[in-house]
Amino acid sequence: MDISLDAFSSPQFDAKGWINQQFAALDTGDVFDAPAEEGAGAGPESLAQRLATQLHFLATNAQQNSDRIKARFRHQAAQIARDIAALGRLVQVTRQRMAAVADAVEAQQASALAVRVLVDIGTVKHRVEGAVSALDYLRSYTNLPEKISALMADGELARAWELVDAMGPGMCPAAGAPGALGVDEAQSYGAKIQAAVAAELCRAAAADDTEAAARASRLLVEHGRGDVVETEVLRLRSEHGSEQLRQAMSEEGLSTGTGDLRAILGAVLALVVADRALVEAVDVPSPDALLEDLLSCYTESILPCVRRAVAHAQHDADPRSVLDLHQALAGLYGELLSAATTSTLSVGDSSAAAQGLMDRPIPRSLRLLFGPLAGYIGxxxxxxxxxxxxxxxxxxxxxxxxxxxxxxxxxxxxxxxxxxxxxxxxxxxxxxxxxxxxxxxxxxxxxxxxxxxxxxxxxxxxxxxxxxxxxxxxxxxxxxxxxxxxxxxxxxxxxxxxxxxxxxxxxxxxxxxxxxxxxxxxxxxxxxxxxxxxxxxxxxxxxxxxxxxxxxxxxxxxxxxxxxxxxxxxxxxxxxxxxxxxxxxxxxxxxxxxxxxxxxxxxxxRLSKTAASAVFFLVTGAFRAPLCRIPANDAWHAVHESRSSMNIVVPQFSCSPSEEAVDIGEKMHILLPELEQVEMMHAQYVRGIEFPADIPPLHTRMLESLVDGGCSGVVPDSSASSPVLEMLLLVLRTVQQGFVDQVCRIAPPLSSHGRQQLASDVEYIASVASSFGSSTAAEFEVLQQVIAEQDRGDHADQLPASETRDKLRLLLQPPHGRSGQ
Structure with missing residues (x-):
């Protein structure tokens, strides 16, 4: 019957069941079967006391547990109260929202019901209108011609045309019945209505009333008369525009060729803009073609003015006047072409637009406008x-x-x-x-x-x-x-x-x-x-x-x-x-x-080289006379014998330079200041012309002219310290080359005195040239080598053969069989 405190405190402990178990044990007497050694006082009273003790213990423990629970939750009473109040408010708000949702659902149901009612009303109205229309058509069988005439008189052209199409032969219940339209009568009424609609279209187009024009054009297109729209618009707008242009040309004075062509083209542009608005409003199959036809008509009207303007520009004898006119016409025509085009370029259409441009024929308006300029521009x-x-x-x-x-x-x-x-x-x-x-x-x-x-x-x-x-x-x-x-x-x-x-x-x-x-x-x-x-x-x-x-x-x-x-x-x-x-x-x-x-x-x-060569020709001109006299000098073949008092021939070991060589040497000495003076004159002229680009020195261009002219042996001397000195050395080498050329023209062979004279002339010219630091010309070196070869008596061909060397060897070869020379 004992129970522990932990078991009693457990939430799973069933106190009532435990007490019932204890009383059941008392009823069955199981408690009296216990051994005697358990206690001397064993018996029912002792057992009851124990039970009472246990019950008292349990009651005390329960009271303690209750006190502990009350003490634990006593400080949370305020929070619990607040939670209960908040829960109450939440319940209230929830009830309000549920009520609002219920109201909305009821309103939606009412709206849906109203919509269904309206739809039903519209359906009924449409059926009633159809029935009324059918009754009207049915009543029209009795007085159809009068009805059509009345509608046309009231301006109800759409209804009249619709009635003609609806009530023509074959459309009424009994074809050919009294009041029905015959074939000819229906065609007659159709033509009258078409003419009236076309007249309305013309009036709207003349007044620039795009809305009325659009209504008339739609009516014509609906009844298969779209071609009438294009024809009437073209006729009316061309006549109207031509008349306006004639008035504008008269006001601007361009009819006599004295006005401003730009103003007239501006008037054409205004007409094209108005035409485009009208064409976009009406329904035509080819709006761009219609606008081009109108533009061509306007251009043809102002063509005499364009011709006069071109003739006036040509009369100025200044091409810029005609080109200014061309440029102005091109700019204005670009505006005209843009205004006369209803299509626009969108993203991704560039290739298609360019291909369309390539396949497009030249517009007639462009041919008319630029035709007077084509011949002049060509x-x-x-x-x-x-x-x-x-x-x-x-x-x-x-x-x-x-x-x-x-x-x-x-x-x-x-x-x-x-x-x-x-x-x-x-x-x-x-x-x-x-x-x-x-x-x-x-x-x-x-x-x-x-x-x-x-x-x-x-x-x-x-x-x-x-x-x-x-x-x-x-x-x-x-x-x-x-x-x-x-x-x-x-x-x-x-x-x-x-x-x-x-x-x-x-x-x-x-x-x-x-x-x-x-x-x-x-x-x-x-x-x-x-x-x-x-x-x-x-x-x-x-x-x-x-x-x-x-x-x-x-x-x-x-x-x-x-x-x-x-x-x-x-x-x-x-x-x-x-x-x-x-x-x-x-x-x-x-x-x-x-x-x-x-x-x-x-x-x-060619002219530049010729002029530079002319300067070089003059600079070297002083050398030409002595050079040209060299072949005709008698000294080359003369015989000079010097005899002693005993009439013995004394050999002549040296002689003075010839007159030609001395003349050449003297001109060499004065060549440098002459070249400096030439360069100074050239530099002075260069400063005077104010040419934007750098002009090379004169000697550079003379050298280029000589090289391009095919003069052999003419090469620049890189050792020269100045341009003038470089030119000097070039002239000296050129003179040496000319000297050799003239020597080669002497009739061979030379006399002994002639060979000595030539050696003296060569030595003199070489010494004068070397005083300026000039390098020897190649032909002049060959001449020196051949003279030295003859002096040594060395006739072995150790030097390379050349035409000049062969001529000089033949010239300096001693004559055979002639003594004393």
């Missing part, structure tokens, strides 16, 4: 060339050198030459912008003609200078041939005299100035026609930007966005479609630049 290069000849080229030809005043002539002529090429450059800009691509080759050749005229002007000046020297112009570039002349008697004193003489100084000054002008001409030609080559290479790219040839996506988008420019180019190039122009552009891209430019460049280079 011959623009000729007009530009004439303008240059009458302007800057004429100013150049009017420049003449005054006596003794070369520097002002060079300055003015150089500026005039630069002015000619500036005009050519500007003309090229206009040509590549306006001339049709297929005619550009001929246009460039025409523009190159004034440049050739500049070359002719300089050639004439060179001819005058060469005449004063007694030398043809063609011979100035052949220095080696001039050194080989048998006689220099044809040269004037300006060639033979030193630079200190007044005659030669003036001639040299003129040639230096002409050389500078020819060089300016060459530089200007090279720069200008390099730009031609650059423009020609960019022609394919320019055409591609307009959508012709091989074009990228950006070019096709730009071409589709600005179709007027491409169409104008195709028309000016005499193409019927953009596709033909594209094929021509592909051929032009593969074609080489025009050959007319290269001809001018070659002529300029």
């Amino acid at each position: 011959g623009l290069a000729d007009h530009e060339a004439d303008q240059i000849r009458k302007g800057s080229l004429q100013r150049l030809r009017a420049i003449e050198a005054e006596s003794g005043r070369i520097e002002p002539f060079v300055r003015d002529a150089s500026r005039a030459i630069a002015g000619v090429f500036e005009d050519i450059e500007q003309a090229l800009d206009r040509i590549f912008e306006f001339v049709p691509p297929s005619r550009l080759g001929d246009a460039v050749a025409a523009i190159a003609a004034p440049a050739l005229d500049v070359g002719s002007y300089l050639h004439d000046k060179l001819a005058d200078a060469s005449k004063s020297m007694g030398v043809p112009v063609a011979d100035l570039t052949g220095f080696s041939r001039l050194c080989g002349l048998e006689d220099a008697g044809g040269f004037t004193d300006a060639v033979h005299q030193p630079l200190t003489s007044e005659g030669k100084l003036g001639t040299v000054s003129s040639c230096i100035g002409l050389s500078l002008l020819c060089h300016v001409f060459e530089r200007c030609s090279a720069a200008t026609f390099a730009s031609i080559d650059r423009r020609w290479r960019g022609l394919a790219e320019s055409l591609a930007r307009m959508g012709f040839g091989a074009a990228d996506d950006g070019a096709t988008t730009a071409a589709a966005a600005e179709p007027a420019k491409a169409l104008i180019v195709a028309f000016m190039d005499a193409r019927s479609t953009g596709a033909e122009m594209s094929a021509a552009a592909a051929r032009l891209a593969a074609a080489p630049p025009p050959s007319g430019a290269s001809k001018v460049g070659k002529e300029a280079a």
